[in-house]
Amino acid sequence: MKGVIWVLAIALVILAVIFFGKKDDSKMTNTDTNVTNSETREEPEDVDKVFVNSAGEELKIETRGDFGEVKFASIGSVKLQRSQTASGVKYHNEDETLVFWDRGVTGELSQNGVVVFEGTFKSSSSN
Numbered sequence: 001m002k003g004v005i006w007v008l009a010i011a012l013v014i015l016a017v018i019f020f021g022k023k024d025d026s027k028m029t030n031t032d033t034n035v036t037n038s039e040t041r042e043e044p045e046d047v048d049k050v051f052v053n054s055a056g057e058e059l060k061i062e063t064r065g066d067f068g069e070v071k072f073a074s075i076g077s078v079k080l081q082r083s084q085t086a087s088g089v090k091y092h093n094e095d096e097t098l099v100f101w102d103r104g105v106t107g108e109l110s111q112n113g114v115v116v117f118e119g120t121f122k123s124s125s126s127n
Helices: 002-021
Strands: 046-053 059-064 067-072 076-085 088-092 098-102 106-111 114-126
Touching: 046 106, 059 098, 059 106, 059 114, 067 088, 067 098, 076 098
Parallel strands: none
Antiparallel strands: 046 059, 046 114, 059 067, 067 076, 076 088, 088 098, 098 106, 106 114
16 A cells, blocks of 8 residues: 555656646746846837926926936926836936936926926827
8 A cells, every 4th residue: 555655646746846847938037147027127118208287387208218308498308317116217317316207197307306397198109
């Protein structure tokens, strides 16, 4: 009887190794380079977006790769670096004195820590 139990146990282990050890390429993470899905990012899409605030002022952001050019009346046109975050896309200058947050349906521009524009999404176009 013990022999039958051992044979069944070994068979179960072999089946488990075969079943759970099989790699599914469509669900694999890049473990060879120690990069997880949360650390990888897709290439940013080139999009022009317009936000409008309650006063009717418009802010436009033109995204090109890792940069975004913000156009707003009080600051003119400024090129900012793009950073992907968990809460949206952040565009900023080197010392982060000028920061624009694109959270999809809302946009916020801060200068020296003071919010100078807060608006909602109006329109977009892909390039």
